[in-house]
Amino acid sequence: MKFSGELFTFEKESNLVAFESGLVTDKTVVFIGGLGDGLNAVPYLEPLEESLTSFGWSLTQVQLSSSFNGYGTSNLQTDCQQLDALVDHLTTERGKKQIVFLGHSTGSQDCYWHNKYGQNRILGYILQAPVSDREHLEQNLDNFQENLKAAITLREQGKGLELLPRSVFWVPVTADRFYSLAAKGGDDDVFSTDLSDQEILFRFKDVNDPICWVYSENDEFYASKLPKQQVIERFQSLIPAIQTAVIVPEGDHSITKKASQDYFVSVVKDFIQKLS
Secondary structure (H helix, E strand, O other): OOEEEEEEEEEOOEEOOOOOEEOOOOOEEEEEEEOOOOOOOOOOHHHHHHHHHHOOOOOEEEEOOOOOHHHHOOOOHHHHHHHHHHHHHHHHOOOOEEEEEEEEOOOOHHHHHHHHHOOOOOOEEEEEEEOOHHHHHHHHHHHHHHHHHHHHHHHHHHOOOOOOOOOOOOOOOOOOOOHHHHHOOOOOOOOOOOHHHHHHHHHHHOOOOOOOEEOOOOOOOOOOOOOOOOOOOOHHOOOOOEEEEEEEEEOOOOOOOOOHHHHHHHHHHHHHHOOO
């Protein structure tokens, strides 16, 4: 993928940057990647930019301190603060009047957290592949329970910022972040399909700004046995902010097939145009 645009620093203290491409306009979609992601993270960004240009929006890709391998030593609170700094810069320094966040995978947790706690309000949030990290890790991470117990023990000792052993995870990860991702009730545990209605209502209290929830039909990271349509309908019935909820036909986690990409970008366009 190739993009032409402007790379800019939006937070000097931490040297945080973002890259805006496409149309020069006062409206932009901010792409927030998942675990291990940075710029140019998913293949649908190119057709997304083309679609956004067609109706007067630009694409902004953000690099947070949690990007690439930094997520193991960061948290949703820090991401939210940095996203607030980005929104402030986009509005005061780059003249943006309308902003939408698009979170991919664990970037959806950033969208959730900013919707709930963010200080600088935006137009809405698109959650692409909002699947449960906990449910995936439970099924796929070796020695899951043993490692979770180790994280809990460190937290109980007041050592949540200590790194877990190299054998636990594929990047350096603190006990706090591993707990957040892997424990029921962790900060990142907001999309798990085994949450009760009461747990969902509690987590999504004060999540009020419009949400577009996008599953992929063949998401390889979706670990639940429950049908996606059933899960979507349940979350939507409990959370009024979810205004749009779809399943991308033949889509995988990163939406790699062209037909699936075309479907997704049309969903994005419809959602944004309804908001603006």
